[in-house]
Amino acid sequence: MATYAVEAVDLVKTYPAGRKNPPLRALDGLTVSVGEGVVLGLLGPNGAGKSTTVKILTTLSRADSGSALVAGYDVNRSPDRVRRSIGYVPQKSSSDPMATGLENLVLSGRIFGLSRQESLQRARELLDRFGLTEHGDRPVKTYSGGMQRKLDVALGLVHRPKVLFLDEPTTGLDPEARADLWNEVVRLSGQEGLTVLLTTHYLEEADRLAGQLAIVDHGRIVAEGTPEALKASLRGDSVHVELVDPDTDGTVRALLGQLPGIGEIVVEGNTLRARVDRGATAVPAVLGALEDKAIPVVAVTVSRPSLDDVYLQHTGRSFRVAEEAA
Amino acid sequence: MIAHTGLVFGRWMRASYRQPALIAFTLVQPAIWLLLFGQLFQGVVRLPGFGDSSYIAFLTPGIVMMTALMTSGWSGTSFVQDMERGVMDRMLASPVSRGGLMAGQLLSNATTTLIQTILVFAIGIAAGARYDGGIFGYLVTIVASMLVGTAFGSLSNAVALLTRQQEALIGISQFVSLPLTFMSSIMIDPTVAPHWVNVAARFNPVDWATIAARQSLAAAPDWSSVSRHCLYLLAFTLIVGWLSTRAFRTYQRSV
Numbered sequence: 054m055a056t057y058a059v060e061a062v063d064l065v066k067t068y069p070a071g072r073k074n075p076p077l078r079a080l081d082g083l084t085v086s087v088g089e090g091v092v093l094g095l096l097g098p099n100g101a102g103k104s105t106t107v108k109i110l111t112t113l114s115r116a117d118s119g120s121a122l123v124a125g126y127d128v129n130r131s132p133d134r135v136r137r138s139i140g141y142v143p144q145k146s147s148s149d150p151m152a153t154g155l156e157n158l159v160l161s162g163r164i165f166g167l168s169r170q171e172s173l174q175r176a177r178e179l180l181d182r183f184g185l186t187e188h189g190d191r192p193v194k195t196y197s198g199g200m201q202r203k204l205d206v207a208l209g210l211v212h213r214p215k216v217l218f219l220d221e222p223t224t225g226l227d228p229e230a231r232a233d234l235w236n237e238v239v240r241l242s243g244q245e246g247l248t249v250l251l252t253t254h255y256l257e258e259a260d261r262l263a264g265q266l267a268i269v270d271h272g273r274i275v276a277e278g279t280p281e282a283l284k285a286s287l288r289g290d291s292v293h294v295e296l297v298d299p300d301t302d303g304t305v306r307a308l309l310g311q312l313p314g315i316g317e318i319v320v321e322g323n324t325l326r327a328r329v330d331r332g333a334t335a336v337p338a339v340l341g342a343l344e345d346k347a348i349p350v351v352a353v354t355v356s357r358p359s360l361d362d363v364y365l366q367h368t369g370r371s372f373r374v375a376e377e378a379a
Numbered sequence: 380m381i382a383h384t385g386l387v388f389g390r391w392m393r394a395s396y397r398q399p400a401l402i403a404f405t406l407v408q409p410a411i412w413l414l415l416f417g418q419l420f421q422g423v424v425r426l427p428g429f430g431d432s433s434y435i436a437f438l439t440p441g442i443v444m445m446t447a448l449m450t451s452g453w454s455g456t457s458f459v460q461d462m463e464r465g466v467m468d469r470m471l472a473s474p475v476s477r478g479g480l481m482a483g484q485l486l487s488n489a490t491t492t493l494i495q496t497i498l499v500f501a502i503g504i505a506a507g508a509r510y511d512g513g514i515f516g517y518l519v520t521i522v523a524s525m526l527v528g529t530a531f532g533s534l535s536n537a538v539a540l541l542t543r544q545q546e547a548l549i550g551i552s553q554f555v556s557l558p559l560t561f562m563s564s565i566m567i568d569p570t571v572a573p574h575w576v577n578v579a580a581r582f583n584p585v586d587w588a589t590i591a592a593r594q595s596l597a598a599a600p601d602w603s604s605v606s607r608h609c610l611y612l613l614a615f616t617l618i619v620g621w622l623s624t625r626a627f628r629t630y631q632r633s634v
């Protein structure tokens with residue numbers, strides 16, 4: 054029956070924004086579904102509404118309107134069943150710093166109804182799996198950021214959930230710890246038909262981990278599909294032009310806009326990025342036009358569309374600009 | 380709920396015995412109050428009707444209640460810490476019983492109160508306080524102090540869930556606990572206090588506890604007064620306990 058592990062329809066969530074301001078619309082009719090056993094990446098800049106979506110799906114928060122089924126249960130009508138079926142790793146670290154890693158895991162297991170023995174066994178198993186065995190008896194406050202995050206994920210797995218929610222699992226980690234955790238998530242997703250919904254604002258992470266992507270902007274999903282399909286949906290190539298001086302008055306933009314086979318152009322400081330039909334013909338044309346006007350150039354590069362281009366296509370902003378604005 | 384209460388209680392007890400500095404502070408503070416106020420008022424206050432008893436004997440049950448009140452005002456800081464991390468959110472998205480989440484923390488808070496009460500009595504007695512009431516008097520005092528701790532601990536937890544800020548919590552709890560301490564018979568006998576203080580004290584749960592404790596420790600306790608005040612206190616504790624458990628919902632609506 055339930056081929057979807059998560060089915061959310063038209064979620065709206067507003068937060069009061071002080072007396073004078075109108076309420077802030079964090080989710081504005083968000084609809085998303087995740088197939089069983091799939092890793093879905095919810096990708097978007099800060100403030101897009103990713104955490105809000107996760108909080109509603111995990112029953113922590115409640116939508117103003119819309120509906121959501123998680124593991125086949127309605128989040129409003131059967132929150133307790135949903136809670137028993139999911140693991141939730143919040144954006145902020147969710148372990149008790151005064152307790153040891155082992156104690157954290159055992160307590161979590163027991164809250165989900167495991168016996169003391171089962172809980173202890175499961176806790177040891179998870180410590181081992183996340184390479185934390187030798188730190189299991191140390192208070193969490195002595196852990197590094199990467200170790201804490203691994204423990205957070207382990208805490209979400211104690212009771213063998215059907216659906217795991219990871220809210221920005223690697224934000225703030227150094228590259229090594231991030232790669233470590235990525236490997237862990239990849240391993241997880243291959244096992245036991247676990248469905249994973251992870252949020253991220255790293256394009257690279259989404260590309261690496263998610264089999265399905267949903268791009269969120271201003272509280273809505275603006276594009277969905279596999280990373281490959283999303284990239285393939287963009288015709289042509291992407292050209293990046295790096296100038297010596299910023300194009301403050303828009304002359305370069307106007308100049309390139311006139312060339313044949315050039316799509317939308319986005320300016321960010323010293324760089325211009327354009328969608329082109331064919332990189333091989335566009336580059337000489339671009340270089341020629343710039344040389345004619347004696348505009349100094351640092352570099353011109355061509356690339357296959359990236360997720361950043363997908364993002365640009367659907368939101369009208371490049372990911373980096375959206376991030377900085379947030 | 381009972382199983383979850385036990386689990387949550389265990390968590391907070393482990394956390395507190397890992398903070399020896401905090402334990403020391405919670406024990407030294409009431410000792411200082413008792414000795415300081417004892418010295419301060421001893422010579423100044425000539426209590427009519429206190430002929431053969433000492434001021435320290437009068438003061439000790441009062442300091443017990445004051446300590447229970449003041450310490451419990453901090454109770455909510457543990458919730459604030461959980462909210463600053465993702466612990467509270469993870470818990471609330473789990474099947475944990477909300478009642479258990481509240482009760483377990485309050486039980487660990489009440490355990491602190493219990494230890495403080497015993498310590499204050501030990502110091503009071505060492506300083507010369509004597510009571511005719513016997514073991515039952517001590518028991519009533521201990522139960523009353525734990526009820527004060529639980530009632531004001533759950534208020535503090537509720538304020539924590541509503542404000543989510545350490546500063547706001549401490550501000551509010553001090554704003555409430557100072558008047559409750561002074562508009563009561565904790566330090567001065569009602570017969571020498573201004574009339575309006577006595578009126579205010581009638582509505583003060585800390586004063587109910589103080590009266591119940593003093594009465595039950597006296598040579599000839601007025602048991603009807605003891606049970607009436609204990610009943611008020613119990614009802615108050617249950618009501619605020621229930622209300623504060625509702626505060627989880629308010630918190631969940633705001634995240």
Ligand SMILES: Nc1ncnc2c1ncn2[C@@H]1O[C@H](COP(=O)(O)OP(=O)(O)O)[C@@H](O)[C@H]1O
Nearest residue numbers: 068079098099100101102103104105106633634
């Ligand atoms: N508890 C809250 N109270 C008020 N506003 C909030 C709250 N949580 C989130 N918001 C606002 O809702 C919007 C979406 O936030 P969020 O879902 O956390 O974004 P993301 O996780 O994608 O960075 C933001 O504008 C944020 O400021």
Ligand SMILES: [Mg+2]
Nearest residue numbers: 103104105144
């Ligand atoms: Mg977020």
